[in-house]
Amino acid sequence: MSMTARQRSLTIKAIQLIVLVVAVAALVLATNWGKVGKTFFNFGEVAPMFPDVILVGMRNTVLYTLGAFAFGLVLGLILALMRRSEFGPYRWIATAFIEFFRGVPALLVMLVVGFGVPMAFEVKWPLWVNVILALGLVSSAYIAETLRAGLQAVPKGQLEAARSLGMPQWRAMITIVIPQAFKIVLPPLTNEIILLTKDSSLVYVLGVMATQYEMTKFANDGINQYNAGITPLVVGGLLYLVLTLPLTALSRWFERTTQATSRAPKRATEAAKKEEVAA
Amino acid sequence: MTQSVRQAAAAGVRISDLRKSYGDNEVLKGIDLEVSPGEVVCLIGPSGSGKSTLLRCINLLEQPNGGAIEVGGYAVTDPDVDVDQMRTKVGMVFQQFNLFPHLTVLGNCTVAQTKVLKRAKAEAERTALSELEAVGLGHLAHRYPGELSGGQQQRVAIARALAMNPSLMLFDEPTSALDPETVGDVLAIMRKLAQAGMTMVVVTHEMGFAKEVADKVVFMDGGVVVEQGVAAEVIGNPQQARTKDFLRRVLDPNHVVVEED
Numbered sequence: 001m002s003m004t005a006r007q008r009s010l011t012i013k014a015i016q017l018i019v020l021v022v023a024v025a026a027l028v029l030a031t032n033w034g035k036v037g038k039t040f041f042n043f044g045e046v047a048p049m050f051p052d053v054i055l056v057g058m059r060n061t062v063l064y065t066l067g068a069f070a071f072g073l074v075l076g077l078i079l080a081l082m083r084r085s086e087f088g089p090y091r092w093i094a095t096a097f098i099e100f101f102r103g104v105p106a107l108l109v110m111l112v113v114g115f116g117v118p119m120a121f122e123v124k125w126p127l128w129v130n131v132i133l134a135l136g137l138v139s140s141a142y143i144a145e146t147l148r149a150g151l152q153a154v155p156k157g158q159l160e161a162a163r164s165l166g167m168p169q170w171r172a173m174i175t176i177v178i179p180q181a182f183k184i185v186l187p188p189l190t191n192e193i194i195l196l197t198k199d200s201s202l203v204y205v206l207g208v209m210a211t212q213y214e215m216t217k218f219a220n221d222g223i224n225q226y227n228a229g230i231t232p233l234v235v236g237g238l239l240y241l242v243l244t245l246p247l248t249a250l251s252r253w254f255e256r257t258t259q260a261t262s263r264a265p266k267r268a269t270e271a272a273k274k275e276e277v278a279a
Numbered sequence: 280m281t282q283s284v285r286q287a288a289a290a291g292v293r294i295s296d297l298r299k300s301y302g303d304n305e306v307l308k309g310i311d312l313e314v315s316p317g318e319v320v321c322l323i324g325p326s327g328s329g330k331s332t333l334l335r336c337i338n339l340l341e342q343p344n345g346g347a348i349e350v351g352g353y354a355v356t357d358p359d360v361d362v363d364q365m366r367t368k369v370g371m372v373f374q375q376f377n378l379f380p381h382l383t384v385l386g387n388c389t390v391a392q393t394k395v396l397k398r399a400k401a402e403a404e405r406t407a408l409s410e411l412e413a414v415g416l417g418h419l420a421h422r423y424p425g426e427l428s429g430g431q432q433q434r435v436a437i438a439r440a441l442a443m444n445p446s447l448m449l450f451d452e453p454t455s456a457l458d459p460e461t462v463g464d465v466l467a468i469m470r471k472l473a474q475a476g477m478t479m480v481v482v483t484h485e486m487g488f489a490k491e492v493a494d495k496v497v498f499m500d501g502g503v504v505v506e507q508g509v510a511a512e513v514i515g516n517p518q519q520a521r522t523k524d525f526l527r528r529v530l531d532p533n534h535v536v537v538e539e540d
Contacts, residue, residue, distance in 0.1 A: 160340055161377035161436075165391035165443060166367035175394060179381050 039229030046226045046235060049218060057215040058239060064131050064200040064214060069193050071136030076143030081173070083148050094144070101141035106199050110134045114206040127212050131203050139196050146188045150181035190251035194244050215239050289316040289478040290351025290368065290446035292337060297346035299332055306332045308502040309346070314495075316351075319479045321489035321510065324499035325525055330482045333499070334449050337480065338369045351446055367395055370440030374452040376432040378424035378439070384411065385420040388439045396443065403442075410438035414468050430461025437468055448472065450481040486529055490514045498522045 003011065082094035101109065113134035117123065154177050162172035182189075201216035208217065215236050222232025292314040299307040306329045314320050322330040335341040337348060339355060339362050348355045355365050378387050388407035392398045398406070411417045414434040424432055433453060440448060450469065454462045466488050473479055473492050483489060489496050489510055496513040498506045498521075506519045517523045 155375075155377075157373055157375050157377035158379065161371070161373060161379070162391075163363075164338055164340065164366055164369075164371035165439070166363045166395040167391060168363050171394055175390060176379055180379075183381060 040231060040234050042226075042228035042231040043235070045228035046222060046231050049222050049226065049232060049235065052213075053215060053218040053222075053235065053239065056211060057213055057218040057236075058243070060128075060203075060212060061197065061200050061214040061240075061243065063128065064135065064203060065193065065197045067128065067132035068135030068139055068196050068200070071132050072139035072143050072192075072196070073189075075136060075140035076147055077178070079140060079144035080147035080151060083144065084151060098141045098144050101138050102145075106135070106138045107202050107205065109138050110202045111205060113137070127203075127206065127208060130206070131200070135196060135199055135202075138199070139192055142195075143189065143192055146185050146192065147181060150185035151177065153184050154180045186254040187251050190247055190254060194247050194251075197243050197247070198240065288351075288446055289476055290353075291316040291318070291478060292447065292480065293347075293349040294333075294337070295347050297333065297336060297348065298344045299329075299336060299341060300344050306502050307336070307343070310499075310502075310504055312497060312504065312507075314478060314480060316478055317476045318494045319473045319477075319481065319492055320495045320497060321493040322480065322482045322497050322499060323484070323486070323489060323525070324505075328499040329502040330497075330499045331451055334451050334480060334482050337447075337449055338366050338371055340371070363395070367391075367443055368446050370443060370445035370448040372433070372436050372440055372448070372450045372453045374455050376424075376429070376436045376456070378432050378435055380424050383421050383423055384416065384427070384435050387424065387435060388442045391439075392442055406444075407438070407442050410442045411435070413441075413471075414438045415464075428461060429457045430464050433457060433461075433465050434468060437465070437472075441472075447478045447480070450479065450483070452482050452484065454483070454485060484529065486514055486526070498525065500525070 079094045079098060082090040083098070085091055085094075110131075114127075114130045117130060117133070118125075158176055158180065159172055162176040163169070167175065200214055203212070203214050204217040204220065213221075219232045219236025222228075222235070223230055226232060292312070294310055294312040297307050297310040297312075298305070310329075310333055312320075312333075322333065324330050332341055336343045337350065337355070343356060346356070350365065350369060353365060353368075354360060355362075378384075379390070382390060385404065385407055388410060389400070389403040392403035392406060393400060396403075408417055408420060411420055414437055416431060416434055416438065419427060419431065419435075424435065427435065433456075437453075453469070454465050457465060462485070466485060469479070469481070469488070470492050481489075481493070491510075493510040495507060496510045497504055498513060498517070498519070500521050506513055506517060506522045513522065514526060517526055
């Protein structure tokens with residue numbers, strides 16, 4: 001039997017489609033839809049959880065995330081600058097710190113900081129401080145590496161030009177180099193805040209009080225509170241998407257705009273033109 | 280730009296036995312150079328001759344390993360010198376412009392005035408606009424550098440330096456990265472600046488400009504000054520074999536010119 005290339009391609013596509021339809025049909029027929037609906041999508045039953053999961057849970061998730069991100073950003077910037085320092089000990093300390101907190105699980109850091117810090121240092125500050133401390137430490141390690149890449153991507157001539165105008169090193173960094181570095185790393189930084197939003201769910205391991213619950217805790221408790229299978233978890237998941245999907249969109253938007261207004265494109269085109277002229 | 284010259288007295292430069300090495304590679308092997316106030320000196324020479332390094336030593340973008348540099352009687356190589364203070368008096372123009380891409384043209388020309396010289400915003404903007412007008416780009420004050428051509432960017436870079444009212448201007452191959460058709464605009468501004476009495480040290484491959492504008496031409500090769508003197512003499516009637524050879528390569532249109540970096 002001989003087929004043209006076109007026929008062969010069509011046949012293959014048809015076979016794939018048939019297999020897919022058969023598989024989906026088998027799944028649909030074999031599934032007890034009533035039971036699936038009751039387990040996953042029993043939204044009517046869990047309606048009472050909504051005021052709290054949003055007003056308390058989502059509020060706390062956002063609070064923990066933003067707090068940890070702010071702390072992580074400041075610490076990350078310091079670490080990034082230390083890693084680029086000409087003073088050896090700064091570099092070593094920063095490198096050790098970053099490798100440590102990138103290498104251990106966030107859950108472990110949460111437990112150690114949440115239980116260990118109040119015990120060892122006999123401090124009695126509110127829980128959210130420990131949460132922000134723990135999550136911020138972990139994220140600062142990632143943010144530091146991101147920012148370091150951003151600082152490296154700013155051409156050396158920028159610092160030279162700023163210094164030539166009489167700016168001291170710190171002023172040149174703050175006014176000229178760091179703003180450009182941040183612009184370059186906006187997309188990966190948005191990524192980092194998305195990761196933090198999800199990591200804030202780890203707070204539940206600290207045995208928190210009702211007013212400190214974030215969304216995952218509400219969702220988890222909801223399983224026992226309502227006779228709706230794991231629908232509360234589905235609700236929790238959807239609420240995370242409400243927070244993270246806009247951030248993903250924002251990250252894409254940043255990526256597009258930073259590409260559109262690409263920095264200092266003249267160099268390459270002019271070098272190319274120069275070669276053209278010389279040739 | 281006449282304004283800046285009016286406000287700051289032109290400074291001279293005195294360089295003696297200047298040495299600079301990168302590891303084992305000695306780039307400047309004892310340079311002596313004198314630039315009088317208001318004088319225009321062009322540094323010429325083949326790639327790797329050390330002319331850019333010499334220029335960058337004057338405002339300490341490169342730290343010399345030996346010798347002394349004085350700018351306007353101010354010993355910049357003194358270990359106790361306030362480098363940042365000195366740099367406000369020494370304008371620098373780079374081959375790659377190095378405008379700040381996240382600031383507007385006006386922002387580029389005001390940022391150091393306000394942050395370093397502590398001028399009021401209004402005064403800084405007035406100075407910046409007058410310098411931008413002088414380079415013919417006042418109408419682009421609110422654009423970003425990325426929207427400008429190379430020649431326009433370099434003119435902004437000159438205005439940015441002049442807005443600080445320097446008493447000395449350093450130019451590091453200011454036209455080497457430009458499209459040929461925009462080179463003339465930048466050279467015209469430099470010519471006007473020279474006529475206004477600014478002290479200028481210019482690393483350049485533009486022999487026509489050097490011959491016409493420079494009071495003195497310094498030919499460097501292999502980290503030493505091979506020949507220096509009145510522009511027309513050095514370019515028109517070179518005495519040293521190395522200078523003759525270099526100028527033949529640069530000036531002879533039939534000679535294959537190897538593009539420098």
